[in-house]
Amino acid sequence: xxxxxxxxxxxxxxxxxxxxxxxxxxxxxxxxxxxxxxxxxxxxxxxxxxxxxxxxxxxxxxxxxxxxxxxxxxxxxxxxxxxxxxxxxxxxxxxxxxxxxxxxxxxxxxxxxxxxxxxxxxxxxxxxxxxxxxxxxxxxxxxxxxxxxxxxxxxxxxxxxxxxxxxxxxxxxxxxxxxxxxxxxxxxxxxxxxxxxxxxxxxxxxxxxxxxxxxxxxxxxxxxxxxxxxxxxxxxxxxxxxxxxxxxxxxxxxxxxxxxxxxxxxxxxxxxxx
Amino acid sequence: xxxxxxxxxxxxxxxxxxxxxxxxxxxxxxxxxxxxxxxxxxxxxxxxxxxxxxxxxxxxxxxxxxxxxxxxxxxxxxxxxxxxxxxxxxxxxxxxxxxxxxxxxxxxxx
Numbered sequence: 001x002x003x004x005x006x007x008x009x010x011x012x013x014x015x016x017x018x019x020x021x022x023x024x025x026x027x028x029x030x031x032x033x034x035x036x037x038x039x040x041x042x043x044x045x046x047x048x049x050x051x052x053x054x055x056x057x058x059x060x061x062x063x064x065x066x067x068x069x070x071x072x073x074x075x076x077x078x079x080x081x082x083x084x085x086x087x088x089x090x091x092x093x094x095x096x097x098x099x100x101x102x103x104x105x106x107x108x109x110x111x112x113x114x115x116x117x118x119x120x121x122x123x124x125x126x127x128x129x130x131x132x133x134x135x136x137x138x139x140x141x142x143x144x145x146x147x148x149x150x151x152x153x154x155x156x157x158x159x160x161x162x163x164x165x166x167x168x169x170x171x172x173x174x175x176x177x178x179x180x181x182x183x184x185x186x187x188x189x190x191x192x193x194x195x196x197x198x199x200x201x202x203x204x205x206x207x208x209x210x211x212x213x214x215x216x217x218x219x220x221x222x223x224x225x226x227x228x229x230x231x232x233x234x235x236x237x238x239x240x241x242x243x244x245x246x247x248x249x250x251x252x253x254x255x256x257x258x259x260x261x262x263x264x265x266x267x268x269x270x271x272x273x274x
Numbered sequence: 275x276x277x278x279x280x281x282x283x284x285x286x287x288x289x290x291x292x293x294x295x296x297x298x299x300x301x302x303x304x305x306x307x308x309x310x311x312x313x314x315x316x317x318x319x320x321x322x323x324x325x326x327x328x329x330x331x332x333x334x335x336x337x338x339x340x341x342x343x344x345x346x347x348x349x350x351x352x353x354x355x356x357x358x359x360x361x362x363x364x365x366x367x368x369x370x371x372x373x374x375x376x377x378x379x380x381x382x383x384x
Binding site for chain 2: 007058059063133134199205208218223
């Protein structure tokens with residue numbers, strides 16, 4: 001039972017971290033609960049569908065279907081996160097000002113919500129499909145199915161609790177810093193996802209360069225440890241990164257920065273010092 | 275703009291995929307009773323290697339390795355190709371995430 005609990009917890013944890021950050025990033029935006037719920041729901045349904053077609057996905061594109069699928073999902077999530085951060089760079093100040101004036105009632109927020117709902121949905125879909133396949137395996141094995149299933153359910157609950165904890169933790173950040181903190185978190189999250197996506201393209205045999213490992217810090221922190229896994233999800237920590245992963249990571253951070261600068265620029269307004 | 279660029283890049287990349295796919299070397303791992311056979315697989319160092327992983331169990335398994343940077347689900351009764359390397363000479367652990375207590379193995383690059 002404990003084994004099932006840990007595996008399911010680990011999968012739920014990754015999606016949960018992302019949901020926690022998205023919740024904090026949209027704090028005070030009207031209708032965000034509904035959008036995030038849509039995202040989660042869509043992700044759960046998607047996870048079931050993906051698990052059902054796992055075999056077909058694997059065999060597609062000469063056996064590289066799963067890698068391409070994952071690379072694609074991560075790529076879309078990266079674009080959505082960039083869009084969100086650019087949008088926030090442009091409108092964040094107004095939202096913060098409005099929130100101070102009229103409490104938590106902000107009307108202008110529909111755009112990044114769709115983007116973030118998609119991010120939540122994709123995260124749940126990716127991790128959820130693994131949970132579904134794993135639990136299916138347990139069912140298929142029969143014997144001690146019930147205790148393993150209990151473990152699985154407890155794992156989901158523990159993962160959900162962790163999401164709540166992440167959110168509560170982020171909420172302790174004072175209101176005037178929360179946009180910049182969540183923007184940073186989202187930028188690092190996106191960079192980590194881009195590196196993962198690039199690695200999937202490499203594994204698919206589409207990118208065939210820069211696959212050499214650049215350094216090894218697994219003696220310091222391994223991704224197998226819980227903290228290592230947290231850092232992997234949160235900031236894209238990889239103990240043995242390849243040149244390709246580094247390029248994708250840094251490239252995403254730079255593009256994000258440039259995009260946010262462009263979004264912030266308003267010719268008609270007086271320059272405001274940050 | 276970036277969305278467009280990404281989409282274009284991806285389309286180009288997908289179109290090129292078959293042309294770039296490399297010839298697979300003959301390395302095979304079999305999963306049976308949630309164990310890998312062979313548990314130690316020797317592969318050449320400093321070159322890309324394709325390993326065919328055959329899952330002869332009825333249940334799905336996830337072939338995973340942090341040091342090999344692979345994460346791949348293999349449904350029950352199917353096989354999948356895992357591309358790794360180029361590796362420096364050394365030992366690289368892998369495991370089956372869904373049955374981590376029994377499904378363990380190591381790739382030895384030399």
